[in-house]
Amino acid sequence: MKKDTLLGHLGRNPSQHHGTINMPVFRASTIVFPDLETYGSRPADDYKTPRYGIHGTPTTWALEEAVAKMEGGYNAVALCSGLAAIAAALCAFVKTGDHLLVTDSAYGPTRTFCDRQLAGFGVQVEYYDPLIGADIKNLIKTNTKAIFCEAPGSLSFEMQDIPAIAREAHARNIPVLADTTWGTPYFFRSFEHGVDVSIHAGTKYIVGHSDVMLGMIVTNERYWLPVRKTVAEYGYCSSADDCYLALRGFRTIGVRMKQQMANAIKVARWLQQRPEVKRVLYPALESDPGHAIWKRDFEGAASLFAFALHPVSRKQIAAFVNALKLFGIGSSWGGYESLVTAPNIAPLRTATKWNTDNPMIRFHIGLEDPDDLIADVEQAFVRMTNAA
Numbered sequence: 001m002k003k004d005t006l007l008g009h010l011g012r013n014p015s016q017h018h019g020t021i022n023m024p025v026f027r028a029s030t031i032v033f034p035d036l037e038t039y040g041s042r043p044a045d046d047y048k049t050p051r052y053g054i055h056g057t058p059t060t061w062a063l064e065e066a067v068a069k070m071e072g073g074y075n076a077v078a079l080c081s082g083l084a085a086i087a088a089a090l091c092a093f094v095k096t097g098d099h100l101l102v103t104d105s106a107y108g109p110t111r112t113f114c115d116r117q118l119a120g121f122g123v124q125v126e127y128y129d130p131l132i133g134a135d136i137k138n139l140i141k142t143n144t145k146a147i148f149c150e151a152p153g154s155l156s157f158e159m160q161d162i163p164a165i166a167r168e169a170h171a172r173n174i175p176v177l178a179d180t181t182w183g184t185p186y187f188f189r190s191f192e193h194g195v196d197v198s199i200h201a202g203t204k205y206i207v208g209h210s211d212v213m214l215g216m217i218v219t220n221e222r223y224w225l226p227v228r229k230t231v232a233e234y235g236y237c238s239s240a241d242d243c244y245l246a247l248r249g250f251r252t253i254g255v256r257m258k259q260q261m262a263n264a265i266k267v268a269r270w271l272q273q274r275p276e277v278k279r280v281l282y283p284a285l286e287s288d289p290g291h292a293i294w295k296r297d298f299e300g301a302a303s304l305f306a307f308a309l310h311p312v313s314r315k316q317i318a319a320f321v322n323a324l325k326l327f328g329i330g331s332s333w334g335g336y337e338s339l340v341t342a343p344n345i346a347p348l349r350t351a352t353k354w355n356t357d358n359p360m361i362r363f364h365i366g367l368e369d370p371d372d373l374i375a376d377v378e379q380a381f382v383r384m385t386n387a388a
């Protein structure tokens with residue numbers, strides 16, 4: 001079946017839930033058993049049968065099944081946030097004295113977790129150039145236990161050649177973890193491109209409506225139990241209500257993302273023609289240095305991209321951002337509405353140097369009519385120029 005058909009049918013079976021179309025919300029801490037023998041023989045490694053609320057309920061499993069199957073993974077686990085998913089996935093692989101390779105383009109809080117928590121426990125964290133490709137082999141040590149990728153970076157939008165990195169990693173029996181929030185299970189089939197453990201901020205496009213915090217880890221068969229056990233051992237879980245909302249959002253991820261991608265490309269192409277803009281960082285554009293890799297590996301693009309301005313003052317940047325009426329100023333993305341931030345990338349780079357001459361603006365393009373968004377950006381550019 002095609003993925004749009006699957007989206008409507010995965011993770012639900014009305015005959016098993018009283019004919020209701022959607023899997024109901026099963027809220028639970030305690031789950032009771034018919035007798036002491038059954039209670040005593042709960043299978044330890046089976047995380048998809050009722051045991052205790054922390055391990056999920058049919059509501060959680062419905063979401064996990066739908067996301068894992070859409071992405072082509074073996075299994076998935078839902079957690080309370082994307083960051084918790086990153087932390088738990090990393091902790092499944094690295095211990096004191098181990099070496100971990102992390103892309104220099106990683107999401108800021110991922111870096112903070114590595115630099116403070118993992119390094120604090122004695123893990124050697126080393127950042128690498130996101131464009132490294134097969135040369136990652138030169139950084140691999142005998143104690144390298146995982147390679148963490150993110151493509152494209154959610155601020156800098158550099159594509160990574162994940163298959164090339166994975167070939168080197170797998171030749172040395174090292175797992176590849178990837179933050180695939182931008183690609184989503186709908187547009188990036190991680191496991192066909194060498195990812196072993198795919199991590200999503202479900203908060204973004206999976207939920208899709210800016211109202212739930214959620215993380216998802218999807219794995220292949222080999223790494224399922226080490227990851228799932230680590231999640232259980234840290235006590236991470238997610239609520240049935242949040243999983244219900246996430247699966248409800250996930251049903252429409254296809255139509256949302258296809259429309260948001262079309263809107264984003266229209267706005268991005270318009271920005272490319274503007275005299276205020278130096279360059280647009282968006283792998284979906286032919287002019288982007290990562291376009292060929294994106295086209296090879298991805299089935300579509302998220303509607304999150306950035307653009308570099310010709311040098312303007314901080315006051316002018318604020319005038320531009322504050323003048324936007326249809327773009328909310330705030331963290332996160334992947335909802336139905338447009339957002340803007342002005343990221344400062346340079347402090348988040350250590351393996352590579354980020355050019356600071358050109359101020360950056362990041363747009364998340366929502367489901368609004370792109371012509372209205374363009375008109376809004378156009379009037380904001382006038383305000384920016386006038387603020388000089």
Ligand SMILES: *Cc1c(COP(=O)(O)O)cnc(C)c1O
Nearest residue numbers: 081082083107154181201203214
């Ligand atoms: C938002 C985000 C996360 C973290 O997700 P939360 O649910 O906000 O914790 C991780 N990675 C990327 C790329 C993100 O954009």
